[in-house]
Amino acid sequence: MAVLTYRPQIFDAPDLKRAREIIMTPEPDISTDERWERETPYMTAIAQAHLMPGPGDTVVDYGCGIGRLSKTLIERSGCNVLGVDISASMRAMAIDYVGSPNFQALSPEAIAEAVAGGLRVDGAMAIWVIQHVLDPRIVVDLLATSLKPEATLFVVNTLTRCVPTVEKFWARDSYDVRALLKGRLKETSIGTLDPKWAGRPAAEYAFWALYRTT
Ligand SMILES: C[S@@+](CC[C@H](N)C(=O)[O-])C[C@H]1O[C@@H](n2cnc3c(N)ncnc32)[C@H](O)[C@@H]1O
Numbered sequence: 749m750a751v752l753t754y755r756p757q758i759f760d761a762p763d764l765k766r767a768r769e770i771i772m773t774p775e776p777d778i779s780t781d782e783r784w785e786r787e788t789p790y791m792t793a794i795a796q797a798h799l800m801p802g803p804g805d806t807v808v809d810y811g812c813g814i815g816r817l818s819k820t821l822i823e824r825s826g827c828n829v830l831g832v833d834i835s836a837s838m839r840a841m842a843i844d845y846v847g848s849p850n851f852q853a854l855s856p857e858a859i860a861e862a863v864a865g866g867l868r869v870d871g872a873m874a875i876w877v878i879q880h881v882l883d884p885r886i887v888v889d890l891l892a893t894s895l896k897p898e899a900t901l902f903v904v905n906t907l908t909r910c911v912p913t914v915e916k917f918w919a920r921d922s923y924d925v926r927a928l929l930k931g932r933l934k935e936t937s938i939g940t941l942d943p944k945w946a947g948r949p950a951a952e953y954a955f956w957a958l959y960r961t962t
Pocket of ligand 1: 756759770771772810811812813814815816817832833834835838856874875876877880881882
């Protein structure tokens with residue numbers, strides 16, 4: 749099998765417009781702006797209903813992008829969010845976009861160090877990101893370790909992997925993200941996204957799920 753080269757630079761955005769297009773890719777029947785407007789309150793409602801964060805609680809938003817969901821979750825619940833993103837430009841834009849003292853942006857290395865040092869959080873979400881990471885085993889293990897006992901992880905992910913590479917643009921590898929999550933945490937809910945809010949293509953190629961530590 750040909751060796752592929754991981755290309756996370758695909759997530760480096762020069763400005764807010766491009767960042768939004770990377771985060772909410774336009775689909776045949778729905779634009780970036782429409783996806784953003786429709787999907788954001790829908791995802792936030794699921795996150796809020798199941799993570800149930802309150803003021804003083806801390807939630808990890810892994811692969812936060814510019815903080816689309818961090819922002820709304822903070823506004824609705826008053827919680828603290830640690831946004832994690834591999835892209836320095838996304839992290840920088842997230843600080844401005846979220847615009848809250850309750851938000852911090854961290855690199856994957858920084859959150860890994862904090863968790864290794866004992867950080868434990870009240871909830872986590874990983875929305876449209878695990879499909880893109882180089883090694884999902886490392887991210888699933890990090891998120892599972894980061895959670896306090898009986899805390900919840902909310903995941904939205906494509907059914908198949910979608911890894912940015914130099915040679916093939918988006919490549920599919922053999923990792924089964926849902927199986928990895930189920931192997932490390934207890935799956936408490938699984939479903940498909942509502943096309944009314946997420947758009948028909950996203951509803952067909954993705955799942956949402958909730959996981960708990962035991
Ligand atoms: C499709 S966007 C989703 C952003 C955000 N979760 C949302 O729904 O608005 C994927 C994000 O994951 C980030 N990302 C990709 N690989 C990552 C990794 N290995 N670790 C952390 N973030 C990553 C990208 O930089 C990008 O901002």
